[in-house]
Amino acid sequence: MRVFRAFFLLLVLANLGFFAWTKGYLGGQESGREPQRLASQIVPEKLRIVAAAPVVTAPAAPSPAWLACRVVTGLPLAEVEAFKAELVGFNVEVKPAEGTTSYWVHIPPQASKAAADKKAAELRALGIKDFYIMQDEGPSLNAISLGLFKNEAAAGELLQNMIKRGVRSARIEVRQTPARHTRVLVKGPSELLDRRLPGLVAKMPGAATTECP
Structure with a gap:
């Protein structure tokens, strides 16, 4: 009976000692855990700010600077077809005349x-x-x-x-x-349009040229 009691006390003491050791109360694991803990810490002096990656914007499509538009007003209705025939190669659009x-x-x-x-x-x-x-x-x-x-x-x-x-x-x-005149939109290469159109309009009294709205 005494032997059994002594054995039981030793077993309890052994469990308590093992528990204290695993929790670090006895300092047994301190040397093994400390390097791992230190390694996991953030070192402020080694921190650096990384700039955000710049947003890449796709280049805008180039505007067709060569394309121009002119409005011819005061053009007699009887002269529209002949006027269009002189502008082959240009985009000519006749707007409905309003009385x-x-x-x-x-x-x-x-x-x-x-x-x-x-x-x-x-x-x-x-x-x-x-x-x-x-x-x-x-x-x-x-x-x-x-x-x-x-x-x-x-x-x-x-x-x-x-x-x-x-x-x-x-x-x-x-x-x-009823309308006696109409207006015509003419589109085409700017240089060619500015070279060709003024001469045609000058032949028609009352006609004038302006930029498209």
Whole structure:
């Protein structure tokens, strides 16, 4: 029994000693662990800042500096095809021509010149002097023109003024005037374009050249 108790105490002491040794309480492993611990430490004096790698940007595509664009305005419609034929090798684009819209305030045509004169006298009696009797042959013969406007609102304002002054027969007629000129875009090598285009435009009175917008 004493032998068994002594053996048990020795076993406990041995376990305690082994536990203390593994934890470094007895200093047995200090020499073996210290170099590893030191090696794992960061040494400030050996640190250096590494610059970030520069961002590489792809070079931009070169702009076609040789390509130029000109707008020819005031070109008579009848001359467009001949103008295009002189510019073979260039990119020529004809833009749709736009006519003009106007608003005609008038008294419809009278049956005769005498009737128009009578109506004119009535206008003068109302204190209206700014009018004109149409004398050109056509559908407007013997009409009395009171004003022609590019703006519909302005024409409407005059009509209301005529009505307030006692002119009951005045009307507004919308007139469409077809375009007589157009504009043409011409694109091509800058040097050739500047050499060729001015001479062509100079042959056409009223035509002009500007840079494309």
